Amino acid sequence: MQRPKYFTPREVSLHSTLDDLWLSYLGKVYDLTPLVNEFKGDVILKPIIECAGKDISHWFDPKKKDILTHIDPLTGCLKYYTPRGRFVHVPPPCPRTDWANDFGKPWWRDSYYEVGLLSAKTRWIRIINTLTSEEQTLEVCSEEILEEIVQRYLRYNSHAASYTWKHNHLNLDMTKTLCENGIIDEDEDFYQCRMDHDLHTESICLYFNDDLTEF
Structure with a gap:
């Protein structure tokens, strides 16, 4: 069996441009450059671009392997917790007819973007x-x-x-x-x-x- 490739946080931080954007979360390293190219110019990329080259494990529930959620105090509905603002593949807070939800897996669950593991030490x-x-x-x-x-x-x-x-x-x-x-x-x-x-x-x-x- 082929061993996974490990990266240091320093190596991940070197990939922090729009043409070469990596993130790490929950112990894995992802190359989101294809995603950035797909949504290029869309404001919905802003939270991802702001964290380019960094670890965003604090965005996730480690048990569910999904974005953190919270109860909206106004609607009482369960929603994704995105303090930096809504980003790619996160549904809008209210129902909208112009939101395409036929993308399949959200990027944070798609192994296509995975390039290796983040070193624990x-x-x-x-x-x-x-x-x-x-x-x-x-x-x-x-x-x-x-x-x-x-x-x-x-x-x-x-x-x-x-x-x-x-x-x-x-x-x-x-x-x-x-x-x-x-x-x-x-x-x-x-x-x-x-x-x-x-x-x-x-x-x-x-x-x-x-x-x-x-x-």
Whole structure:
């Protein structure tokens, strides 16, 4: 089974324009660019555009996986709670003949827009190339296995697969996460001790294998 792709909140925030608009909610990441193109110029897009690149989980009921609702004090009817204003696929507050409700699934329930999962916890890791002495610090998703972290590192070294990845002189299992490889996330301990976690970032050392493998 293919593993889902994880994104950091920082990566989601980079997609914040009308031509490239992502949102995250309830642990998933969605590319709403096609939706924005479909309703381009419509004021009903405003709440979505205002939150481009952000997490909007607070719009949803986590149990029902639907937009939050409330009882309208004037009509006594159950309605969607949209404090930023009504947005795409939310029905109007009163019956209207010009509202098309034949769109099928509302966008927040449509897996078509889903591009991956939002990391529940990100962490920083130092990667040291022992051949060149170059060092990079990467923000990675705690859920990612080492093979996926290699993909993040490729922009710094296209021959990343030609190296043996080690921590504390032990070979790492590329099919496991950092924690599963014994590289523990100590952010909580640093927080409890009121210490700056930037003072100590776990490192991975790369040792060249001389086969010039590229991904």
